[in-house]
Amino acid sequence: MYLTGDEPFIGVDGKSVADFWRYCVPNLMTNTSRGLLAQFLVHTALGSTTQPDEWDCYDVAGEDGLRVEVKASAYLQSWEQRELSWISFSVDKRRPWTDGIGFADEATYNADVYVFALHTAIRHAEYDPLVVSQWEFYAASRAAIADLNQKSAGLATVRRIAQGPVGFDDLGDLIRSVGATAG
Template sequence: MIMLTGNEHFTYDGMPIGVLLNDFWSWSSSDLLNNTLRGALAEFIIGSALGIDFSTCRRDWESFDLLSPSGYRIEVKSSAYLQSWEQSKLSRIQFSIRPSRSWTSDSGYSDTIVRQSDIYVFCLFACKEKSSSNPLDLTQWEFYILPTKVLDDACGDQVSITLSSLIKLNPIKSNYGELANKIEEVYKNGS
């Protein structure tokens, strides 16, 4: 897939209509508290910490979210107290840890249901005040890192985990500045 810049024009009958791809991106992707978009943002944040090459498009259908520069597979999960919509109370923090079938374009879905990564990175957008929330401010995020084996051993086929249950598994907690080193450390010590 060719990487686009955002400066590409929408056209009609071969003529630009005065609307750029960047206009679409701004319209569709500015609500960073949106659950779906927050997940992709969390993957981007982890990738940026690890120095992953962003010169190719994100691949939605991989069996894991990111491949580290060292070659291990990373699953990124996100959650937040705040949502796009009006809330009467803060959201309960919960992350999906559902085992899945891997998929490739060559062979389709595998028969085996497992967690497909070597490492899980749980990303919590921890801000609790909408007026000061800014998902681009990486100090408002907390990161919890666990080897997938720990989840497999402790959670079996469980499909989700709350923050309190995750903390009981003793993940390595990190801020953005230490994230690359902490992820590498967890991979080397725990996989």
Template structure:
């Protein structure tokens, strides 16, 4: 088996009595950590729009290819893994970035927003005792064409929730595919 072609939970870790599932449980179970929540949000969006193609590519210029449309997924939450009793202020990164080319091992000369559509995913639950990232009812989503971000917020590196709500309405998980298709139809 080639390790970069995707693993299965039952794959054995050679030289141990552990499996890949054991590793995943140990290293990737706390969905309240910022980096893992972001990857999980990408997964949720990919499942909702039926666009999970192979394994996730780290450091790609966008997160999901949806029938040739490049999608960037961002996440935020009021409660973090390190929750100290105060809710986090909601913001999402939207900075322009240089694209990394795996073939040449170099970055592009120009920074820009490479996706055509952004999906902002908010884990909105504010009760530490009730929060469950696996419950899609605790999430809300905002789908925004990049052209709108470029028009309204061309130089911003991040966007706060109140600014986002001026250009998009929150939707439920089960509405995500419909809204994605609607936004794409208007590109």
């Protein structure tokens, strides 16, 4: 069921789905919200019209069938910090889920392209997740991630194995370019 936000809750006066969304995602600085926002930016950059399914073993599907996993990180968190956060991205294998079967027995790399979205603000007063120029993006092929054979990768590793950084305007082209060479 895909909603617009205008749908009212039945039996709860004056509350709509948009009220629920405001409750769930009021702060785009939290780790969960930042990850979802990064997925949305990748989805938008690819011009994808495919809605995500939380059980898919990747985050965004391109119109051409390209499967993209999105990882997000930032120097700042939603709480006060004494120092900037260490930039790290999870790159571990995952067990895919299939309807009627459940989780696969073996964990694998399931996306064609891995996108690393980094929010670059280093002062809370300047942090605005809606300003896409504050994001930089990197993209790596499944083979590059598999060759790492690691559970996580720091920013130096991402910079070594991935293409980028690029801004939002070049993100779709970067993903398609890496996807075309992913084989």
